[in-house]
Amino acid sequence: MVKTVEQIATALHLSITxxxxxxxxxxxxxxxxxxxxxxxxxxxxxxxxxxNHTARSLKLNKTDTLGLIVPRLSNLFFSTLAEKxxxxxxxxxxxxxxxxxxxxxxxxxxxVEALLQRNVDGLFVVxxxxxxxxxHAKLVERRPLxxxxxxxxxxxxxxxxxxxxxxxxxxTRVMMAANGSAPLYFLAGDTxxxxxxxxxxxxxxxxxxNPGQWILEAGHNRQEDGSLMMRQFFQRHHRAPQGFIASxxxxxxxxxxxxxxxxxxxxxxxNIGTFDEHAMLGFxxxxxxxxxxxxxxxxxxxxxxxxxxxxxxxxxSGKVMIPMTMIHRQRAFAGE
Amino acid sequence: MVKTVEQIATALHLSITxxxxxxxxxxxxxxxxxxxxxxxxxxxxxxxxxxNHTARSLKLNKTDTLGLIVPRLSNLFFSTLAEKxxxxxxxxxxxxxxxxxxxxxxxxxxxVEALLQRNVDGLFVVxxxxxxxxxHAKLVERRPLxxxxxxxxxxxxxxxxxxxxxxxxxxTRVMMAANGSAPLYFLAGDTxxxxxxxxxxxxxxxxxxNPGQWILEAGHNRQEDGSLMMRQFFQRHHRAPQGFIASxxxxxxxxxxxxxxxxxxxxxxxNIGTFDEHAMLGFxxxxxxxxxxxxxxxxxxxxxxxxxxxxxxxxxSGKVMIPMTMIHRQRAFAGE
DNA sequence: TTGTAGGCGTTATCAG
DNA sequence: CTGATAACGCCTACAA
Numbered sequence: 001m002v003k004t005v006e007q008i009a010t011a012l013h014l015s016i017t018x019x020x021x022x023x024x025x026x027x028x029x030x031x032x033x034x035x036x037x038x039x040x041x042x043x044x045x046x047x048x049x050x051x052n053h054t055a056r057s058l059k060l061n062k063t064d065t066l067g068l069i070v071p072r073l074s075n076l077f078f079s080t081l082a083e084k085x086x087x088x089x090x091x092x093x094x095x096x097x098x099x100x101x102x103x104x105x106x107x108x109x110x111x112v113e114a115l116l117q118r119n120v121d122g123l124f125v126v127x128x129x130x131x132x133x134x135x136h137a138k139l140v141e142r143r144p145l146x147x148x149x150x151x152x153x154x155x156x157x158x159x160x161x162x163x164x165x166x167x168x169x170x171x172t173r174v175m176m177a178a179n180g181s182a183p184l185y186f187l188a189g190d191t192x193x194x195x196x197x198x199x200x201x202x203x204x205x206x207x208x209x210n211p212g213q214w215i216l217e218a219g220h221n222r223q224e225d226g227s228l229m230m231r232q233f234f235q236r237h238h239r240a241p242q243g244f245i246a247s248x249x250x251x252x253x254x255x256x257x258x259x260x261x262x263x264x265x266x267x268x269x270x271n272i273g274t275f276d277e278h279a280m281l282g283f284x285x286x287x288x289x290x291x292x293x294x295x296x297x298x299x300x301x302x303x304x305x306x307x308x309x310x311x312x313x314x315x316x317s318g319k320v321m322i323p324m325t326m327i328h329r330q331r332a333f334a335g336e
Numbered sequence: 337m338v339k340t341v342e343q344i345a346t347a348l349h350l351s352i353t354x355x356x357x358x359x360x361x362x363x364x365x366x367x368x369x370x371x372x373x374x375x376x377x378x379x380x381x382x383x384x385x386x387x388n389h390t391a392r393s394l395k396l397n398k399t400d401t402l403g404l405i406v407p408r409l410s411n412l413f414f415s416t417l418a419e420k421x422x423x424x425x426x427x428x429x430x431x432x433x434x435x436x437x438x439x440x441x442x443x444x445x446x447x448v449e450a451l452l453q454r455n456v457d458g459l460f461v462v463x464x465x466x467x468x469x470x471x472h473a474k475l476v477e478r479r480p481l482x483x484x485x486x487x488x489x490x491x492x493x494x495x496x497x498x499x500x501x502x503x504x505x506x507x508t509r510v511m512m513a514a515n516g517s518a519p520l521y522f523l524a525g526d527t528x529x530x531x532x533x534x535x536x537x538x539x540x541x542x543x544x545x546n547p548g549q550w551i552l553e554a555g556h557n558r559q560e561d562g563s564l565m566m567r568q569f570f571q572r573h574h575r576a577p578q579g580f581i582a583s584x585x586x587x588x589x590x591x592x593x594x595x596x597x598x599x600x601x602x603x604x605x606x607n608i609g610t611f612d613e614h615a616m617l618g619f620x621x622x623x624x625x626x627x628x629x630x631x632x633x634x635x636x637x638x639x640x641x642x643x644x645x646x647x648x649x650x651x652x653s654g655k656v657m658i659p660m661t662m663i664h665r666q667r668a669f670a671g672e
Numbered sequence: 673t674t675g676t677a678g679g680c681g682t683t684a685t686c687a688g
Numbered sequence: 689c690t691g692a693t694a695a696c697g698c699c700t701a702c703a704a
Contacts, residue, residue, distance in 0.1 A: 005698085015674050020699075032673070053453045054393045055697035058680050063390065065433075065454070072419065079415035083408065083436050090435070095450060097401075098434045099426070100419050114431060117389045118401070223615065253615045265621050265668030279559065279589045280616035285601055332601030341681085351690050356683080367689060391681035394696050 004050055012039055023049065057119065066094045066306065067115035068124045070148075071103045076249070077276050077293060078126070081148075084299035085124065092307070094121070103220075105132045112136050116143070122306050124148055144309030146302050150194045151319065158305040159319040160298055164195050167275070167291045167324035168202025168245075174326065175243055175273050175289060176206065182242035184271075185214045187229045187255055189221030189247050196221065196247050199275060203245065221247065226254020234262060243271035249278060256284075268331060277327050287331040291324040298322060340386055348375055359385065393455065402430045402642065403451035404460045406484075407439045412585070413612050413629060414462070417484075420635035421460065428643070430457070439556075441468045448472050452479065458642050460484055480645030482638050486530045487655065494641040495655040496634055500531050503611070503627045503660035504538025504581075510662065511579055511609050511625060512542065518578035520607075521550045523565045523591055525557030525583050532557065532583050535611060539581065557583065562590020570598060579607035585614060592620075604667060613663050623667040627660040634658060 005023070009016045014036065021030050022040050057063045066089055070078040086096045097115055101108040108128055112135070115123060122144040127133035130152040136145060137157060147159045175184055186203050189196055200215065207214070216232060218225035226246065233241060240259055246252035252274045259266050268285040277292035301320045308314060341359070345352045350372065357366050358376050393399045402425055406414040422432045433451055437444040444464055448471070451459060458480040463469035466488040472481060473493060483495045511520055522539050524532055536551065543550070552568060554561035562582065569577060576595055582588035588610045595602050604621040613628035637656045644650060 017674060017676090021673090024699085030673070036673085051453060052394075052455070052697050054390060054399065054455050055680090056699080057390045058388075058394050058682090058696090059698050059700090061680075063454075073409065073415045073422070074412065074419050076410065076412070076415075079409045079412075079418075082415075082434070083410050086409070086434065086436055087438075090447075090450070095433055095435070095454060097431055098418070098422065099431070100422055102423075111426075114426070117387060118399075118431060119388070119390050250615075253618070257615075257618055260618060260668055263668075266619065278616065279586075279593075280614065280619060282589070282593055282596060283602065283616060283619035285621070332596055332599075351692095353690060353692085357689090360683085369689075372689085388681050391696090392683075394680090394698090395682045395684090397696075 004052075008040065008043055008047075008049070012043060014040070061119075062121050063119045064094050065118070065120050066096050066122050066124065067112075067120040068096050068098045069101060069108065069111055069115070070098070070126045071101050071128065073098070073100050076278060077295070080295045081298055084295050085302060088299045088303045092303070101128060103128050105129055108132050109135055112139055116140065122146070122310055124302055124306070126150060127152060130154065144306055146305050146309070148298070148302060151198075152194055156317050158302075158309065158317055160302045160305065161195070161319065161321060162293045162298075163321040163323050164198035164275075165202040165205070166321075167326075168199040169206050170202075170324075170326055171245060171273050171275075171289055171291050172203045172206040174328075175245065175271055178287060179243035179271050183214050185216065185233070185241045185244040187226060187244055187246050187251050188215060188217050189225050189251050190219055191217050193221065199247055218251075221250055223250045223254040223257075226251035226256075227258050228254070230255040230258035234258070240267055240270055242269075243273070245273035247275060249274060249276045268333075275324075282329060284329070285332040286329075288329040290327045290329075292327055293324055294322055340388070344376065344379055344383075344385070348379060350376070397455075398457050399455045400430050401454070401456050402432050402458050402460065403448075403456040404432050404434045405437060405444065405447055405451070406434070406462045407437050407464065409434070409436050412614060413631070416631045417634055420631050421638060424635045424639045428639070437464060439464050441465060444468050445471055448475055452476065458482070458646055460638055460642070462486060463488060466490060480642055482641050482645070484634070484638060487534075488530055492653050494638075494645065494653055496638045496641065497531070497655065497657060498629045498634075499657040499659050500534035500611075501538040501541070502657075503662075504535040505542050506538075506660075506662055507581060507609050507611075507625055507627050508539045508542040510664075511581065511607055514623060515579035515607050519550050521552065521569070521577045521580040523562060523580055523582050523587055524551060524553050525561050525587050526555055527553050529557065535583055554587075557586055559586045559590040559593075562587035562592075563594050564590070566591040566594035570594070576603055576606055578605075579609070581609035583611060585610060585612045604669075611660075613661075618665060620665070621668040622665075624665040626663045626665075628663055629660055630658050 005016055005019050009019045021027055022032055022037050027037050068082060073079050082098050089096045099111040105128055123140055124146045125136055126149045133152050145157050147157055149161055151159055151161055188200050191197055191200060216229040218229050246255055256266055271287045273289045275291045277290045281288050281290055341352055341355050345355045357363060358368055358373050363373050404418060409415050418434055425432045435447040441464055459476055460482045461472055462485045469488050481493050483493055485497055487495055487497050524536050527533055552565040554565050582591055592602055607623045609625045611627045613626045617624050617626055
């Protein structure tokens with residue numbers, strides 16, 4: 001059973017102060033004898049040592065805890081990011097409190113408050129809007145804030161995003177080549193959301209003058225919005241697109257479910273592009289290009305930004321852009 | 337800017353005690369005058385009020401924080417569960433600290449210790465082995481512990497699991513009917529893992545006497561283990577199975593990737609069964625049956641178990657079995 | 673080397 | 689109704 005400082009002191013017939021001194025690494029400074037240190041360390045090695053983290057937090061005004069706020073954990077990108085970030089933080093002695101907003105601004109604000117009341121040392125947030133972003137910036141006051149995934153602008157704080165524009169350009173270019181003369185459509189979800197906006201921008205940039213007619217929009221980025229857009233497409237064209245890009249996985253899921261409704265299957269000759277990578281994209285027989293976001297790099301950059309801020313140096317600021325990686329799955333020919 | 341109790345007291349020329357009394361809802365009990373309450377509430381409504389949760393925790397010896405330990409967050413089942421549980425806890429005033437073990441017992445033990453040092457009021461754990469489960473049971477001592485997903489036995493504590501055995505029976509029965517006289521294989525991952533073991537048991541129960549020849553095993557439940565088993569199958573039979581059940585999604589992903597390697601596509605006539613539901617299963621053209629686990633019910637049961645334990649009544653105990661739901665996707669016929 | 677005292681912000685108790 | 693005060697356990701000076 002693990003021991004408290006007091007128990008160690010009595011067991012070893014030493015003073016509490018002495019125990020604390022060596023346990024807090026001030027042994028040399030206070031010239032504690034080597035044998036005493038030995039004894040203490042041996043004892044701790046055997047039984048363990050339990051600090052009351054709460055009391056410590058009260059005194060030192062830091063909790064060694066960080067907060068992470070994401071829209072949804074059930075989104076693979078965010079859950080992977082959370083996983084990587086949690087490990088990275090833990091390795092550095094921080095625990096992560098993860099909260100999830102369901103993309104609801106009120107949830108989000110409540111969550112920020114709840115975490116701040118618990119005295120988290122810093123906050124990672126995927127903001128849902130400019131308003132809420134500013135709301136947080138106000139609240140956190142002297143605690144570091146690192147924004148993730150969405151650049152709403154108007155902020156001096158640290159920000160980590162994927163290079164969505166570049167990624168979209170690359171994806172569009174490659175798919176254009178594969179798609180031949182047929183139009184390459186873009187099924188965008190919520191075009192107000194900065195990441196989506198950037199993806200659309202990259203697409204536009206490559207498509208040139210007037211790709212507006214090839215862009216479909218929906219208010220949100222959910223599966224049902226993907227279905228909606230593909231249904232719209234069918235109403236207009238009475239057939240499936242030769243090639244299209246989905247602005248995110250849920251959009252793709254929705255769009256493909258409509259194709260399946262219409263045809264009874266997903267026509268394998270359609271060229272499919274999407275953002276975010278998932279092993280199950282391999283279940284499709286189509287040519288599939290996916291733009292993977294590098295969660296490891298995200299976690300690393302986000303954490304270092306947080307760390308420099310925590311160390312009290314510069315206030316965290318500056319945008320980090322992380323390149324995306326293209327993954328291509330060749331069309332699978334069913335030879336029966 | 338939010339105010340501390342002290343700031344409010346000085347601003348309103350009242351005593352700190354008075355402020356606390358009304359803020360903590362003891363106004364009536366101590367017969368604070370209505371106008372004083374008014375003044376305080378108005379002030380708080382305007383400026384807000386910030387408690388120091390840390391000091392409160394020190395005094396009350398509770399942190400209003402719960403811990404959740406899962407193998408991986410990037411696994412959709414666990415991330416969905418985490419999401420539901422987090423919301424459920426938050427609604428009840430608890431924050432959730434989520435940690436992730438990568439199925440590594442050492443990680444897991446460290447994590448339990450870290451959370452306990454932070455004085456979480458209770459712990460939800462998906463244990464990776466009987467040893468670690470017992471290890472935790474020792475450590476938590478007087479904190480409630482609720483075990484999830486895996487029944488290693490030998491425990492009196494609360495436990496929430498899916499009814500894997502019943503689910504497997506149902507799945508096997510339905511697939512048998514669809515599969516005709518062809519053998520229905522079972523690609524199991526780590527058969528030591530209780531959830532997998534139960535699934536296998538349900539399968540065996542329906543298959544009767546000697547299905548051993550139709551069961552493949554691997555040491556773990558990762559994608560590469562799925563690949564391994566399907567490769568073994570090919571070495572033996574030089575063709576794909578007519579129908580098979582994967583013990584979990586990663587296994588399925590691995591198995592199908594091998595089929596794609598072998599054939600260049602995933603033969604649509606194969607009947608596929610799997611545990612855990614995912615929208616992307618709709619990307620397959622095959623007949624697909626998936627057994628969905630009901631995360632809402634999990635979160636609800638796990639939380640109520642925790643809550644009764646926290647309220648100090650009975651020590652948490654007893655197993656809750658949550659039924660699975662079968663989802664069937666019809667084979668999609670490609671008419672080209 | 674070791675002991676002691678003050679204070680972190682809250683709650684609970686007791687005395688006005 | 690209101691004010692004062694003792695814990696909660698830890699850290700840090702400072703004294704011995």
